[in-house]
Amino acid sequence: MTFSIVGRCQQTGQLGIAISSSSIAVGARCPWVRAGVGAVATQNVTLPALGPQVLDLLASGQFDPAAALDRALGASEWSEYRQVTVVDSQGRVAFFSGKEALGTYHAVAGVQCVAAGNMLAGVHVIEAMVPAFEQTSGALADRLLAAMHAAMAAGGEAGPVHSAALKIVGDVSWPMVDLRVDWADDDPIGQLDGLWRAYRPQMQDYLTRALNPTAAPSYGVPGNE
Template identity: 70%
Template sequence: MTGQLGIAISSSSIAVGARCPWARSRVGAVSTQNITLPSLGLLALDLLEQQQLDPATALERVCASDIFHEYRQVTVIDNRGRTALFTGREALGQHHAVAGDQCVAAGNLLASPQVIQDMVATFEASPGPLADRLLAAMMAAMRAGGEAGPVHSAALKIAGDVQWPIVDLRVDWTEHDPVLELAELWEAYRPQMQDYLTRALDPTAAPSYGVPGDE
Protein backbone atom coordinates (compact mmCIF):
# COMPACT_ATOMS: atom_id res chain seq x y z
CA MET A 1 0.00 0.00 0.00
CA THR A 2 1.46 3.36 -1.09
CA GLY A 3 -1.11 5.59 0.59
CA GLN A 4 -1.57 7.41 -2.69
CA LEU A 5 -4.97 8.79 -3.67
CA GLY A 6 -5.89 9.77 -7.18
CA ILE A 7 -8.30 10.40 -10.00
CA ALA A 8 -8.27 9.89 -13.76
CA ILE A 9 -11.00 11.62 -15.73
CA SER A 10 -11.97 12.54 -19.29
CA SER A 11 -14.66 14.70 -20.88
CA SER A 12 -16.06 16.08 -24.10
CA SER A 13 -15.62 19.52 -22.49
CA ILE A 14 -12.43 21.55 -22.45
CA ALA A 15 -9.98 21.38 -19.51
CA VAL A 16 -11.77 18.81 -17.35
CA GLY A 17 -8.73 18.75 -15.07
CA ALA A 18 -9.31 22.38 -14.09
CA ARG A 19 -12.74 21.72 -12.57
CA CYS A 20 -13.40 18.13 -11.62
CA PRO A 21 -10.59 16.17 -9.87
CA TRP A 22 -9.55 16.98 -6.29
CA ALA A 23 -7.08 15.04 -4.14
CA ARG A 24 -5.45 15.75 -0.79
CA SER A 25 -2.57 13.92 0.83
CA ARG A 26 -3.62 11.45 3.54
CA VAL A 27 -7.24 12.63 3.25
CA GLY A 28 -9.06 11.55 0.10
CA ALA A 29 -9.98 12.18 -3.50
CA VAL A 30 -13.17 13.67 -4.93
CA SER A 31 -14.54 14.05 -8.43
CA THR A 32 -17.21 16.67 -9.13
CA GLN A 33 -18.88 15.95 -12.47
CA ASN A 34 -21.85 16.53 -14.77
CA ILE A 35 -22.87 20.21 -14.31
CA THR A 36 -19.76 20.81 -12.27
CA LEU A 37 -19.47 22.95 -9.15
CA PRO A 38 -15.74 22.78 -8.33
CA SER A 39 -16.15 24.01 -4.75
CA LEU A 40 -17.92 20.76 -3.84
CA GLY A 41 -14.61 18.94 -4.17
CA LEU A 42 -12.85 21.24 -1.74
CA LEU A 43 -15.76 21.11 0.69
CA ALA A 44 -15.82 17.31 0.69
CA LEU A 45 -12.08 17.14 1.38
CA ASP A 46 -12.40 19.67 4.20
CA LEU A 47 -15.17 17.61 5.79
CA LEU A 48 -13.10 14.44 5.54
CA GLU A 49 -10.05 16.11 7.04
CA GLN A 50 -11.31 18.67 9.53
CA GLN A 51 -14.43 16.94 10.82
CA GLN A 52 -13.19 13.36 10.32
CA LEU A 53 -16.41 12.42 8.56
CA ASP A 54 -16.78 9.20 6.62
CA PRO A 55 -17.32 9.66 2.84
CA ALA A 56 -21.06 8.96 2.94
CA THR A 57 -21.70 11.57 5.63
CA ALA A 58 -19.39 14.07 3.98
CA LEU A 59 -21.15 13.63 0.65
CA GLU A 60 -24.55 14.04 2.31
CA ARG A 61 -23.35 17.35 3.78
CA VAL A 62 -21.94 18.42 0.43
CA CYS A 63 -25.23 17.79 -1.34
CA ALA A 64 -27.17 19.59 1.39
CA SER A 65 -24.99 22.66 0.85
CA ASP A 66 -25.89 22.95 -2.84
CA ILE A 67 -29.42 23.86 -3.88
CA PHE A 68 -28.61 22.56 -7.37
CA HIS A 69 -27.21 19.20 -6.23
CA GLU A 70 -29.63 17.30 -8.47
CA TYR A 71 -27.51 18.55 -11.40
CA ARG A 72 -24.31 17.13 -9.93
CA GLN A 73 -22.48 13.83 -9.94
CA VAL A 74 -19.95 13.44 -7.12
CA THR A 75 -17.72 10.57 -6.01
CA VAL A 76 -15.61 10.41 -2.86
CA ILE A 77 -12.92 8.04 -1.58
CA ASP A 78 -11.03 8.51 1.68
CA ASN A 79 -7.61 7.37 2.88
CA ARG A 80 -9.12 4.16 4.25
CA GLY A 81 -10.59 3.18 0.90
CA ARG A 82 -14.17 3.95 1.92
CA THR A 83 -16.32 5.38 -0.86
CA ALA A 84 -19.50 7.32 -1.52
CA LEU A 85 -21.24 8.35 -4.71
CA PHE A 86 -24.12 10.57 -5.78
CA THR A 87 -25.83 11.16 -9.11
CA GLY A 88 -28.59 13.77 -9.24
CA ARG A 89 -31.85 13.38 -11.08
CA GLU A 90 -30.77 15.96 -13.68
CA ALA A 91 -27.60 14.06 -14.68
CA LEU A 92 -27.01 14.20 -18.42
CA GLY A 93 -27.66 11.31 -20.78
CA GLN A 94 -26.96 7.74 -19.72
CA HIS A 95 -25.20 7.79 -16.37
CA HIS A 96 -23.88 5.22 -13.95
CA ALA A 97 -21.76 5.02 -10.79
CA VAL A 98 -20.17 1.98 -9.13
CA ALA A 99 -18.11 1.50 -5.97
CA GLY A 100 -15.44 -1.20 -6.10
CA ASP A 101 -12.55 -2.42 -4.01
CA GLN A 102 -10.53 0.70 -3.08
CA CYS A 103 -12.12 2.59 -5.97
CA VAL A 104 -15.23 4.33 -7.24
CA ALA A 105 -16.16 5.23 -10.82
CA ALA A 106 -18.91 7.38 -12.31
CA GLY A 107 -19.87 8.93 -15.61
CA ASN A 108 -22.59 10.70 -17.53
CA LEU A 109 -23.38 11.08 -21.23
CA LEU A 110 -22.12 7.52 -21.50
CA ALA A 111 -22.26 5.23 -24.49
CA SER A 112 -23.60 2.63 -22.04
CA PRO A 113 -23.48 1.81 -18.31
CA GLN A 114 -20.97 -0.95 -19.15
CA VAL A 115 -18.33 1.78 -19.48
CA ILE A 116 -18.31 2.26 -15.71
CA GLN A 117 -18.47 -1.45 -14.95
CA ASP A 118 -15.38 -2.01 -17.09
CA MET A 119 -13.55 0.84 -15.38
CA VAL A 120 -14.01 -0.70 -11.96
CA ALA A 121 -13.23 -4.25 -13.06
CA THR A 122 -10.05 -3.16 -14.83
CA PHE A 123 -8.82 -1.06 -11.92
CA GLU A 124 -9.37 -3.93 -9.50
CA ALA A 125 -7.53 -6.39 -11.77
CA SER A 126 -4.61 -4.14 -12.73
CA PRO A 127 -1.22 -4.35 -10.98
CA GLY A 128 1.40 -1.67 -10.54
CA PRO A 129 1.47 1.99 -9.47
CA LEU A 130 -1.77 3.87 -8.93
CA ALA A 131 -1.26 5.98 -12.05
CA ASP A 132 -0.95 2.86 -14.20
CA ARG A 133 -4.09 1.36 -12.70
CA LEU A 134 -6.10 4.55 -13.18
CA LEU A 135 -5.01 4.91 -16.79
CA ALA A 136 -5.71 1.24 -17.50
CA ALA A 137 -9.23 1.77 -16.17
CA MET A 138 -9.71 4.84 -18.36
CA MET A 139 -8.53 2.98 -21.45
CA ALA A 140 -10.91 0.12 -20.67
CA ALA A 141 -13.71 2.65 -20.41
CA MET A 142 -12.85 4.06 -23.83
CA ARG A 143 -12.79 0.57 -25.35
CA ALA A 144 -16.26 0.02 -23.89
CA GLY A 145 -17.53 3.11 -25.72
CA GLY A 146 -16.59 5.91 -23.33
CA GLU A 147 -18.65 9.04 -23.65
CA ALA A 148 -21.34 8.98 -26.31
CA GLY A 149 -19.72 11.89 -28.17
CA PRO A 150 -16.12 12.89 -28.91
CA VAL A 151 -13.81 13.20 -25.89
CA HIS A 152 -11.51 16.24 -25.88
CA SER A 153 -9.80 16.51 -22.50
CA ALA A 154 -8.39 14.26 -19.78
CA ALA A 155 -6.53 14.57 -16.50
CA LEU A 156 -4.60 12.52 -13.95
CA LYS A 157 -4.13 13.80 -10.39
CA ILE A 158 -2.45 11.85 -7.57
CA ALA A 159 -1.70 12.87 -3.99
CA GLY A 160 1.18 11.26 -2.12
CA ASP A 161 3.05 12.12 1.07
CA VAL A 162 3.57 15.82 0.34
CA GLN A 163 1.00 18.61 0.43
CA TRP A 164 0.95 19.16 -3.31
CA PRO A 165 -0.04 16.60 -5.97
CA ILE A 166 2.85 14.34 -6.95
CA VAL A 167 1.16 13.86 -10.34
CA ASP A 168 -0.96 16.58 -11.93
CA LEU A 169 -1.11 16.00 -15.69
CA ARG A 170 -3.67 17.40 -18.11
CA VAL A 171 -4.64 17.31 -21.74
CA ASP A 172 -6.88 20.36 -21.91
CA TRP A 173 -8.01 20.01 -25.54
CA THR A 174 -7.31 17.71 -28.45
CA GLU A 175 -9.27 16.54 -31.45
CA HIS A 176 -7.60 13.13 -31.22
CA ASP A 177 -7.38 10.83 -28.18
CA PRO A 178 -6.88 12.70 -24.89
CA VAL A 179 -6.69 9.51 -22.82
CA LEU A 180 -3.87 8.16 -25.00
CA GLU A 181 -2.11 11.54 -24.87
CA LEU A 182 -2.50 11.54 -21.09
CA ALA A 183 -0.93 8.08 -20.89
CA GLU A 184 1.98 9.33 -22.99
CA LEU A 185 2.40 12.32 -20.67
CA TRP A 186 2.56 9.96 -17.71
CA GLU A 187 5.22 7.83 -19.40
CA ALA A 188 7.28 10.99 -19.96
CA TYR A 189 6.74 12.24 -16.41
CA ARG A 190 7.17 8.91 -14.60
CA PRO A 191 11.01 8.82 -14.67
CA GLN A 192 11.20 12.47 -13.55
CA MET A 193 8.63 12.39 -10.76
CA GLN A 194 11.04 11.55 -7.96
CA ASP A 195 13.54 14.13 -9.20
CA TYR A 196 10.96 16.90 -8.87
CA LEU A 197 10.14 15.76 -5.34
CA THR A 198 13.84 15.74 -4.44
CA ARG A 199 14.32 19.22 -5.88
CA ALA A 200 11.45 20.52 -3.78
CA LEU A 201 12.44 18.83 -0.52
CA ASP A 202 16.25 19.01 -0.71
CA PRO A 203 17.71 21.06 -3.58
CA THR A 204 21.24 20.13 -2.47
CA ALA A 205 20.53 16.52 -3.38
CA ALA A 206 18.75 17.32 -6.64
CA PRO A 207 20.04 15.94 -9.93
CA SER A 208 20.87 18.23 -12.84
CA TYR A 209 17.89 20.20 -14.07
CA GLY A 210 18.73 19.35 -17.66
CA VAL A 211 18.38 22.89 -19.00
CA PRO A 212 20.95 25.07 -20.82
CA GLY A 213 23.44 26.59 -18.37
CA ASP A 214 22.92 23.93 -15.68
CA GLU A 215 26.15 22.02 -15.29
Protein backbone atom coordinates in the same frame (compact mmCIF):
# COMPACT_ATOMS: atom_id res chain seq x y z
CA MET B 1 -20.02 14.47 -20.91
CA THR B 2 -17.63 12.93 -18.38
CA PHE B 3 -16.33 9.67 -16.96
CA SER B 4 -13.80 9.24 -14.18
CA ILE B 5 -12.33 7.03 -11.51
CA VAL B 6 -11.12 7.93 -8.03
CA GLY B 7 -8.90 5.43 -6.24
CA ARG B 8 -6.47 4.68 -3.44
CA CYS B 9 -3.35 2.51 -3.60
CA GLN B 10 -3.36 0.07 -0.70
CA GLN B 11 0.43 -0.31 -0.81
CA THR B 12 1.47 3.36 -0.87
CA GLY B 13 -1.59 5.18 0.43
CA GLN B 14 -1.55 7.41 -2.65
CA LEU B 15 -4.87 8.92 -3.69
CA GLY B 16 -5.78 9.90 -7.23
CA ILE B 17 -8.22 10.62 -10.02
CA ALA B 18 -8.28 10.04 -13.75
CA ILE B 19 -11.01 11.84 -15.65
CA SER B 20 -12.05 12.74 -19.19
CA SER B 21 -14.73 14.84 -20.81
CA SER B 22 -16.15 16.10 -24.09
CA SER B 23 -15.69 19.59 -22.64
CA ILE B 24 -12.48 21.59 -22.65
CA ALA B 25 -10.05 21.51 -19.69
CA VAL B 26 -11.81 18.97 -17.45
CA GLY B 27 -8.74 18.97 -15.21
CA ALA B 28 -9.35 22.61 -14.28
CA ARG B 29 -12.76 22.00 -12.69
CA CYS B 30 -13.42 18.41 -11.73
CA PRO B 31 -10.57 16.53 -9.95
CA TRP B 32 -9.72 17.44 -6.34
CA VAL B 33 -7.13 15.64 -4.20
CA ARG B 34 -5.59 16.32 -0.82
CA ALA B 35 -2.73 14.35 0.70
CA GLY B 36 -3.75 12.30 3.72
CA VAL B 37 -7.40 13.24 3.22
CA GLY B 38 -9.02 12.02 0.02
CA ALA B 39 -9.89 12.43 -3.64
CA VAL B 40 -13.12 13.86 -5.05
CA ALA B 41 -14.38 14.00 -8.62
CA THR B 42 -17.20 16.51 -9.11
CA GLN B 43 -18.80 16.33 -12.55
CA ASN B 44 -22.02 16.70 -14.59
CA VAL B 45 -22.98 20.40 -14.66
CA THR B 46 -19.96 20.78 -12.43
CA LEU B 47 -19.85 22.70 -9.18
CA PRO B 48 -16.09 22.83 -8.47
CA ALA B 49 -16.69 24.00 -4.89
CA LEU B 50 -17.96 20.54 -3.95
CA GLY B 51 -14.42 19.16 -4.17
CA PRO B 52 -12.84 21.40 -1.51
CA GLN B 53 -15.99 21.26 0.61
CA VAL B 54 -15.99 17.46 0.80
CA LEU B 55 -12.22 17.40 1.45
CA ASP B 56 -12.56 19.96 4.25
CA LEU B 57 -15.25 17.82 5.90
CA LEU B 58 -13.12 14.70 5.60
CA ALA B 59 -10.10 16.55 7.01
CA SER B 60 -12.11 17.55 10.09
CA GLY B 61 -12.22 13.89 11.13
CA GLN B 62 -15.93 14.14 11.91
CA PHE B 63 -17.26 12.70 8.65
CA ASP B 64 -16.82 9.54 6.62
CA PRO B 65 -17.12 9.92 2.82
CA ALA B 66 -20.87 9.29 2.73
CA ALA B 67 -21.60 11.80 5.48
CA ALA B 68 -19.23 14.39 4.01
CA LEU B 69 -20.85 14.05 0.60
CA ASP B 70 -24.36 14.33 2.07
CA ARG B 71 -23.40 17.45 4.02
CA ALA B 72 -21.82 19.18 1.03
CA LEU B 73 -24.67 18.32 -1.32
CA GLY B 74 -27.23 19.38 1.25
CA ALA B 75 -25.85 22.90 1.23
CA SER B 76 -26.67 23.36 -2.47
CA GLU B 77 -30.13 23.79 -4.00
CA TRP B 78 -28.90 22.33 -7.29
CA SER B 79 -27.57 19.00 -6.04
CA GLU B 80 -29.74 16.92 -8.36
CA TYR B 81 -27.63 18.21 -11.26
CA ARG B 82 -24.37 16.91 -9.77
CA GLN B 83 -22.44 13.67 -9.94
CA VAL B 84 -19.73 13.26 -7.29
CA THR B 85 -17.42 10.43 -6.21
CA VAL B 86 -15.21 10.24 -3.12
CA VAL B 87 -12.45 8.03 -1.71
CA ASP B 88 -10.80 8.89 1.59
CA SER B 89 -7.38 8.14 3.09
CA GLN B 90 -8.70 4.87 4.53
CA GLY B 91 -10.06 3.68 1.21
CA ARG B 92 -13.70 4.25 2.13
CA VAL B 93 -15.85 5.42 -0.78
CA ALA B 94 -19.10 7.21 -1.56
CA PHE B 95 -20.86 8.45 -4.67
CA PHE B 96 -23.92 10.40 -5.78
CA SER B 97 -25.69 10.85 -9.11
CA GLY B 98 -28.54 13.35 -9.11
CA LYS B 99 -31.74 12.68 -11.00
CA GLU B 100 -30.90 15.54 -13.40
CA ALA B 101 -27.61 13.91 -14.47
CA LEU B 102 -27.20 14.02 -18.22
CA GLY B 103 -27.99 11.17 -20.58
CA THR B 104 -27.10 7.65 -19.53
CA TYR B 105 -25.30 7.85 -16.20
CA HIS B 106 -23.93 5.28 -13.80
CA ALA B 107 -21.55 4.79 -10.86
CA VAL B 108 -19.87 1.67 -9.48
CA ALA B 109 -17.85 1.24 -6.29
CA GLY B 110 -15.01 -1.27 -6.06
CA VAL B 111 -12.16 -1.99 -3.67
CA GLN B 112 -10.94 1.47 -2.66
CA CYS B 113 -12.21 3.01 -5.90
CA VAL B 114 -15.30 4.48 -7.53
CA ALA B 115 -15.99 4.94 -11.24
CA ALA B 116 -18.76 7.18 -12.54
CA GLY B 117 -19.90 8.89 -15.69
CA ASN B 118 -22.70 10.60 -17.58
CA MET B 119 -23.68 10.98 -21.24
CA LEU B 120 -22.31 7.47 -21.66
CA ALA B 121 -22.53 5.05 -24.56
CA GLY B 122 -24.00 2.69 -21.94
CA VAL B 123 -23.75 1.69 -18.29
CA HIS B 124 -21.29 -1.04 -19.29
CA VAL B 125 -18.69 1.69 -19.81
CA ILE B 126 -18.50 2.33 -16.08
CA GLU B 127 -18.84 -1.34 -15.21
CA ALA B 128 -15.65 -2.02 -17.21
CA MET B 129 -13.61 0.49 -15.22
CA VAL B 130 -13.58 -1.04 -11.74
CA PRO B 131 -12.29 -4.50 -12.81
CA ALA B 132 -9.58 -2.80 -14.87
CA PHE B 133 -8.46 -0.78 -11.85
CA GLU B 134 -8.59 -3.75 -9.48
CA GLN B 135 -6.85 -6.20 -11.79
CA THR B 136 -4.03 -3.94 -13.01
CA SER B 137 -0.76 -4.07 -11.08
CA GLY B 138 1.81 -1.33 -10.69
CA ALA B 139 1.63 2.34 -9.83
CA LEU B 140 -1.65 4.02 -9.00
CA ALA B 141 -1.39 6.10 -12.18
CA ASP B 142 -1.12 2.94 -14.27
CA ARG B 143 -4.21 1.49 -12.61
CA LEU B 144 -6.25 4.67 -13.04
CA LEU B 145 -5.27 4.95 -16.70
CA ALA B 146 -6.06 1.28 -17.27
CA ALA B 147 -9.59 2.00 -16.09
CA MET B 148 -9.86 4.93 -18.50
CA HIS B 149 -8.66 2.82 -21.43
CA ALA B 150 -11.17 0.13 -20.46
CA ALA B 151 -13.96 2.71 -20.52
CA MET B 152 -12.99 3.85 -24.00
CA ALA B 153 -12.77 0.27 -25.22
CA ALA B 154 -16.31 -0.26 -23.89
CA GLY B 155 -17.64 2.69 -25.87
CA GLY B 156 -16.79 5.75 -23.78
CA GLU B 157 -19.06 8.74 -24.01
CA ALA B 158 -21.98 9.11 -26.35
CA GLY B 159 -19.93 11.78 -28.15
CA PRO B 160 -16.23 12.53 -28.68
CA VAL B 161 -13.82 12.93 -25.77
CA HIS B 162 -11.71 16.09 -25.90
CA SER B 163 -9.90 16.51 -22.57
CA ALA B 164 -8.42 14.34 -19.83
CA ALA B 165 -6.52 14.70 -16.57
CA LEU B 166 -4.58 12.66 -14.02
CA LYS B 167 -3.99 13.92 -10.48
CA ILE B 168 -2.33 12.01 -7.62
CA VAL B 169 -1.14 12.88 -4.10
CA GLY B 170 1.22 10.95 -1.87
CA ASP B 171 3.14 11.93 1.26
CA VAL B 172 3.66 15.63 0.47
CA SER B 173 1.08 18.39 0.48
CA TRP B 174 1.23 19.10 -3.27
CA PRO B 175 0.25 16.74 -6.11
CA MET B 176 3.03 14.37 -7.10
CA VAL B 177 1.29 13.91 -10.47
CA ASP B 178 -0.77 16.66 -12.09
CA LEU B 179 -1.06 16.09 -15.83
CA ARG B 180 -3.65 17.45 -18.25
CA VAL B 181 -4.67 17.38 -21.88
CA ASP B 182 -6.94 20.41 -22.04
CA TRP B 183 -8.08 19.88 -25.65
CA ALA B 184 -7.41 17.29 -28.29
CA ASP B 185 -9.38 16.34 -31.37
CA ASP B 186 -8.11 12.79 -31.14
CA ASP B 187 -7.47 10.41 -28.21
CA PRO B 188 -6.84 12.72 -25.23
CA ILE B 189 -6.67 9.70 -22.91
CA GLY B 190 -3.91 8.21 -25.04
CA GLN B 191 -2.11 11.54 -25.00
CA LEU B 192 -2.49 11.70 -21.23
CA ASP B 193 -1.02 8.21 -20.96
CA GLY B 194 1.92 9.41 -23.05
CA LEU B 195 2.46 12.36 -20.71
CA TRP B 196 2.52 9.98 -17.76
CA ARG B 197 5.09 7.74 -19.45
CA ALA B 198 7.29 10.79 -20.08
CA TYR B 199 6.82 12.20 -16.58
CA ARG B 200 7.18 8.99 -14.59
CA PRO B 201 11.01 8.65 -14.86
CA GLN B 202 11.43 12.20 -13.47
CA MET B 203 8.70 12.16 -10.83
CA GLN B 204 10.92 11.16 -7.92
CA ASP B 205 13.61 13.65 -8.99
CA TYR B 206 11.16 16.53 -8.68
CA LEU B 207 10.17 15.36 -5.20
CA THR B 208 13.83 15.11 -4.22
CA ARG B 209 14.49 18.62 -5.51
CA ALA B 210 11.72 19.96 -3.31
CA LEU B 211 12.64 18.05 -0.17
CA ASN B 212 16.46 18.02 -0.38
CA PRO B 213 17.99 20.12 -3.16
CA THR B 214 21.51 18.94 -2.31
CA ALA B 215 20.54 15.40 -3.32
CA ALA B 216 18.69 16.42 -6.45
CA PRO B 217 20.00 15.54 -9.90
CA SER B 218 20.65 18.32 -12.38
CA TYR B 219 19.47 18.12 -15.96
CA GLY B 220 21.90 20.82 -17.05
CA VAL B 221 19.17 23.04 -18.52
CA PRO B 222 19.48 26.80 -17.85
CA GLY B 223 16.57 27.99 -15.78
CA ASN B 224 15.41 24.44 -15.14
CA GLU B 225 12.94 24.11 -12.27
